[in-house]
Amino acid sequence: MKLVKTITAKVFNPTERKRRALHGLWKSWKAALGSKRDYAFLRESTDLPSFYCREMSWKIKEGAEAPVGVPKDALKLLPGGAFAPWFASIPTPDGRVCLPLRMSRGHSRLLAECEVCDSQLIKRGKEYYLHIVVSKDTPIPTISYHAPxxxxxxxxxxxxxxxxxxxxxxxxxxxxxxxxxxxxxxxxxxxxxxxxxxxxxxxxxxxxxxxxxxxxxxxxxxxxxxxxxxxxxxxxxxxxxxxxxxxxxxxxxxxxxxxxxxxxxxxxxxxxxxxxxxxxxxxxxxxxxxxxxxxxxxxxxxxxxxxxxxxxxxxxxxxxxxxxxxxxxxxxxxxxxxxxxxxxxxxxxxxxxxxxxxx
Ligand SMILES: [Zn+2]
The missing domain is CATH 3.30.420 (Nucleotidyltransferase; domain 5)
Structure with missing residues (x-):
């Protein structure tokens, strides 16, 4: 049985340069969503890295509210330390940025254990969040006759x-x-x-x-x-x-x-x-x-x-x-x-x- 779960991670205290890069990505994504065109067009006319152009063709149906889709081959997760348990490296129009992530301890453990699938970049107020989808294969539990x-x-x-x-x-x-x-x-x-x-x-x-x-x-x-x-x-x-x-x-x-x-x-x-x-x-x-x-x-x-x-x-x-x-x-x-x-x-x-x- 394949189970999926979404982990919410906050992009914690990004530097000014990283914040600008994220904002650039956000704006380009929104603008491209509005254009409702195919991959080839997006690739020609926008500064979005190809990962996002490919992702966009799936997202256009969801309308203007669709959050930035980060495909799994674009996202690189690196274990961190005390400051942030994980770092996420994602491509932006200004090159790759490495973002410190904050999340609950349980979620941090899951990231290490599970397979990482496609994710989304969400903007709430001035803050950015990464919703990372992880999946795990679990056997269907068996029931013993004498179990409490x-x-x-x-x-x-x-x-x-x-x-x-x-x-x-x-x-x-x-x-x-x-x-x-x-x-x-x-x-x-x-x-x-x-x-x-x-x-x-x-x-x-x-x-x-x-x-x-x-x-x-x-x-x-x-x-x-x-x-x-x-x-x-x-x-x-x-x-x-x-x-x-x-x-x-x-x-x-x-x-x-x-x-x-x-x-x-x-x-x-x-x-x-x-x-x-x-x-x-x-x-x-x-x-x-x-x-x-x-x-x-x-x-x-x-x-x-x-x-x-x-x-x-x-x-x-x-x-x-x-x-x-x-x-x-x-x-x-x-x-x-x-x-x-x-x-x-x-x-x-x-x-x-x-x-x-x-x-
Ligand atoms: Zn009775």
């Missing part, structure tokens, strides 16, 4: 509730991302206020900020969960979320439910897991929040956080959902031992010690 299961219930109130199921016992429940909900509420309120004053441009900017903040939290949650599963040699079980948007009511509830970043978190988890070689099982999550994890009777949810079973009493609803997802995954692993088909409702759950985690 890290079950994750993705929900509205708590973004992710996780629980580890090891040989029939439930351990280390975790609740992640309560703050995501408050971020979203805050921005909804802010947008409404700005809307009354018709500040449309501000609203758009605020929307971007919200998106960025929420995504940053989701990335951290997904990374934490995948790392925990990797350490334990566990399989991650998540609910298949395709049905989650049904059955909500009221404008306010609808706004929260429809816009909640369920799908993004699920994608982040799947993606990071694939990258780390952690297997993921997606199970049908229909009724997983309404079924008692101990006796499988239908229970009630008088409020978001509470679950009441007619026989077993009351406990935490999110945790109940997570355990149900985990049980379905375990039942499925016992039958099949490979990903693909989701187990059905009512499959037997493993012996679980519930008292330890009723909250």
């Amino acid at each position: 299961v890290l079950a994750v219930d993705i929900g509205e109130r708590v973004i992710a509730t996780s629980v580890m199921l090891v040989e029939g016992t439930i351990s280390s429940p975790g609740f992640h991302g309560r703050e995501v909900r408050s971020i979203r509420r805050h921005y909804a309120w802010l947008r409404k206020r700005l809307g009354r004053r018709k500040l449309l441009r501000v609203i758009k900017r605020v929307g971007h900020t919200e998106h960025r903040k929420v995504d940053a939290r989701l990335h951290v949650i997904a990374a934490t969960l995948v790392e925990r599963a990797r350490e334990m040699g566990a399989v991650i079980a998540i609910g298949d979320l395709s049905g989650i948007r049904k059955g909500s009511r009221g404008r306010r509830v609808n706004r929260i439910v429809n816009a909640m970043p369920f799908n993004r978190l699920s994608l982040f988890i799947e993606y990071k897991a694939a990258w780390a070689g952690v297997p993921v099982i997606k199970v049908d999550e229909a009724y997983s929040s309404r079924e008692c994890r101990i006796c499988h009777q239908d229970g009630r949810r008088p409020s978001q956080g509470r679950f009441i079973c007619p026989s077993c009493g009351e406990y935490n609803a999110d945790l109940n959902g997570a355990v149900n997802i985990g049980s379905r995954a375990l039942a499925y692993m016992a039958i099949a031992g490979a990903p693909g088909i989701a187990p059905l409702r009512g499959t037997p759950s493993p012996q679980v010690e519930c008292d330890a985690v009723s909250s």
Whole structure:
């Protein structure tokens, strides 16, 4: 399975000469994009190095916003030191420039490990960024029958509730991302206020900020969960979320439910897991929040956080959902031992010690 990832690197403190060279490249690229001509024409009439002219013929369709495409044979990466972990040498109309790059430590490591593919030069304000695409071949992870299961219930109130199921016992429940909900509420309120004053441009900017903040939290949650599963040699079980948007009511509830970043978190988890070689099982999550994890009777949810079973009493609803997802995954692993088909409702759950985690 070939996986790709984009690494964002900031061109850090380029000298005045390098900055001018980048600016020249940027301007020539923009001008050439406008001309909408073929390789031969661009080669004749612009000062762009041939790498870019070739790249341009692919990019013209993307329109005026297309960032500068840096093909992989044009980009040379050199390991750096304390000042910048990597240097990138790229051709410009003023000759090659060697740019110091800053990036996260994880990304810096990936650059060393992975194959570098085509990249893009982005200009944001006065700063330049290089988006470097890297790829890696990973085997499809195999699932062992006895592996522990890290079950994750993705929900509205708590973004992710996780629980580890090891040989029939439930351990280390975790609740992640309560703050995501408050971020979203805050921005909804802010947008409404700005809307009354018709500040449309501000609203758009605020929307971007919200998106960025929420995504940053989701990335951290997904990374934490995948790392925990990797350490334990566990399989991650998540609910298949395709049905989650049904059955909500009221404008306010609808706004929260429809816009909640369920799908993004699920994608982040799947993606990071694939990258780390952690297997993921997606199970049908229909009724997983309404079924008692101990006796499988239908229970009630008088409020978001509470679950009441007619026989077993009351406990935490999110945790109940997570355990149900985990049980379905375990039942499925016992039958099949490979990903693909989701187990059905009512499959037997493993012996679980519930008292330890009723909250
Ligand atoms: Zn029960």
